[in-house]
Amino acid sequence: MIKSKLKEFVKTYFKQVAFFYSYLRARFLYVILISFFVSLFDALSLSVFIPLFEIATDASSSKKSSLTNYLQDALNYVNLPISVNSVLVIMLVFFFTKAVFRYADVYYRAYANAYFIKKLRIKFVNLISSLEYNEFIKIDLGKIQNSITTEVVNINSAYTHYISVVQNSIFIIVYIVMSFLSNTKFTLIVIVGAVVSKVFFGKIYSNSKILSFTIAQKNSNLSSLLMQFTNNFKYLKSTATVGNYSLKLKDTVSDIENQQLKLNKIAARVLSTREPIVISFLAIAIYIQVNVFNGTLSAVLPSLMFFYRAFNSFMNVQLSWTAYLKYAGSVKLVEDFETDLRTCVEKISGKQYTGFNDSLEFKEVSFHYKNGVNVVEDFSFKFKKNSTIAIVGKSGSGKTTISNLVTGLLKPSKGVITIDGTNIFDYNLNSYREKIGLISQETVVFNDTLYNNITFWAEKNAENLKRFNLVLAKVGLNDFLDKSSDQEDIMLGDHGVVMSGGQRQRLSIARELFKQTEILILDEATSALDSHTERLIQENIDSIKGSMTIIIIAHRLSTIKKADSILLLKDGKIEASGTFDELCVKSEMFASMVALQEI
Template sequence: AAQAAVMLVSYIVLSFLTNYQFAILVAVGAGLSNFLYKRIYVATKKASIGVSEQGSEFNSLLTQAVHNYKYLKSTNYFDRFSKKLIEVINKIEILNRKMGLYSAITSSAREPMIIMVVSLVIYIQINYMGASLASILFCLLLFFRALNYLVVVQNFWQTFIQNIGSMHLVSTLHAELEEVKEEQKSKVFETLRSEISLSNINFAYGPKVILNNLSLTIPKNQTVAFIGESGSGKTTLANMICSLIEPASGELLVDGVKLNDYNLDSYRDKIGYISQEAVIFNDNIYNNITFWDEPTEENLKRFWDIVSLASLTDFISAQPQQHLTELGDNGILVSGGQKQRISIARELYKKVEILILDEATSALDSETEKIIQENIERLHGSYTMIIIAHRLSTIKEADRIYLLDKGETGGKGAADQMLIADRDIE
């Protein structure tokens, strides 16, 4: 494109030097015809952005269809969901047809318009300006050569306009990411020495207040539990402790230092997070727990030590391929309880100090839940554990329990001190 542009400019300059009147008239004619092309380019740009936006929508719907396959299949909602996919595909098809039409118009109209402009200029030159036929013919030769490069430049420009939608989306995404870019400070978080404390924390999603002037303390190597109704702020609080979100006001201190004054990546290295939906990768048990660490002698020893701590030894030993047993997509080949144990083992292998369990057993049956609870209780005193639960019965061994009510602490104490003993909080 750059070479074509240079050659185009060179031939136009030569034309001006040969017969500037002819060159100026052609340039004016080209400028007038450019109004038509400008409108076509604007329409092409709009269609290109539309294709990119609809493509993003299609990818989102496709991801949702795969993720929610079981639900859509079992409820026969696939037909209705597929109609939405088809609707997006039709929109993309229409926009692509528009871009194809605009491209065809610019390609087919280019030479006829040039011929009309040049013919009109020759007529004016001969009849009103008295220009010599020789100079006109030489200019025509130069413009003919320039025309080839003009077509190349316009084709590049047309392609650029057709793809500008994708660049626009990438540019918009980059700007949004820059706005929320996380600043990594130089102070490295080495270990939790004393406590995590939250003082007068406030947080809201739009007009909805989630945490309201909340204050609490999480001492090192103690188990602290948050219970409360759905929407009371339990998970938001856990996300804040993980440094995924920041409080609107108030202070979150780790060993007396503001959390944001640390290098947050080094802080997160010490955090293990286990949610209701166990995170299992489509790989074997060893890679899921070690996160693809090399199977060196040292790593294998640590792997089996952690497996024992998570009560997985019998399960793995019973498998034909033992630790190299494949778990399938999202752990489809193992039970929910085993998936949670593997999740726990992964966090322990990571050498974490702060272990967050967000409704980690709520999706399990009572017998499996009891086994997982026993695994968790074995870690009591060795890790700083933050447990989010609905039921007091699942956190009865916690050192400290906070009842969250509409973003505030409605009560706190040990399990035997709480007034809501053994009652589900729905």
């Protein structure tokens, strides 16, 4: 109960601590602990100077400061004489100890920073990798890119400045405690002044936080706009609409810079006014000490020394807090985005999938998106193992939705999909998907080597190289390999720019052969190819027919003539099924499609 209440208190009043601690755990506390020891030994090192001066000048006991008396009591307790030599030794011990902790502080903060940004990025990669496909397609891709790149860097900056605030706050507390031990009344007066100044700056900081969050949101929007700009550049340039879109980008950039200027204006106001305000409070405190309490300036000298150091730390706190607020919006933005992602994480559980013996079966399966009509309706069919099934139909008939249902990317709204009688969602979906291959119209080629693209970064040993060369020969890519001096290490470039469309499709087939898939889905795999290249790819597909279950989603009917069975879809339902020749006879719709394509 106490622990939960403490957690709630921290989350309510120390949200930043709760956020950073959630990633760093004990490391966050170690940074604070080391900072405390740095400040403690720094204060102790300073505190020895006044006793050293008073002992060296042989000041009378009535004129000795409280710090000197404390030091004398401490030395008497350990039976050591108070002298210049003993005080010098103590001072050196304090300074060298402080140096050790200062080294630990700098090193450990750098370590914690690196760990923090690594943990943050890995966490986002894991969350995005675990998203349900149905939810992923709704997310703004610019927001994902912005969060993992720009915003993560901003959050790391926020953490750096926040830790600086914490560390300097610890310094202030330690210096004030030492000042309090030296002169209680003077310290209390200055503390009252510090509280008043905190209230004064509080309102300014709240405005900074709002502006920072607005800037973070606008940066995320800009990232999204830029991604759309580059993805659709060909269309924008070809249709002379690039100027219109550029204006939209420029307006967004200008808006961000205007907000940033407002934030910098606030920072300038804080920077220019805080020193005069703090010095004014210090001057008032000295005036009250001397004129109201009839004290002497020498009586407040130790406190002034500590307050000088506290003032420097206070200045650093203000600077760091102002800097932190510039990035506070990124913290809020990423927190909200992380919360949204967590609600969309796909639940991966169940028994391990090892393969099937008989069939993959759809039993009265229907699917619709939220608040939408059925895309697939009462679909029932048995995909026999190692058979080749083609699915055809007009756009919007549900062809691609069925392939997404096969892979478990979508879950039926009604009905069930089974493998050898077991619901596919009773299996661990990752273990099931490991046995699935997918080749689409837009081939997946990474900006990496040919070997890594086919083997998915498998270890380059003799066994894997042998398999790699076998699948390359099977799909006819060995000529491409032989022409390169880099052999399997040839870099393919962005989207496989060094390869032709046909070669990229062959690479896709080689990848699935290397992977040893059980179910291969070809989703309009040859629709963007010329007739000659399409025929070569079709020969590759025919060569693996019977070795795995092949599901072909096709618009070009010439690619499915040799399929064991063809399903003709209309409005998400099976309009007709059979072999190519059978459908030509019994389905007017199919016969019309064949005639239109002049097959």
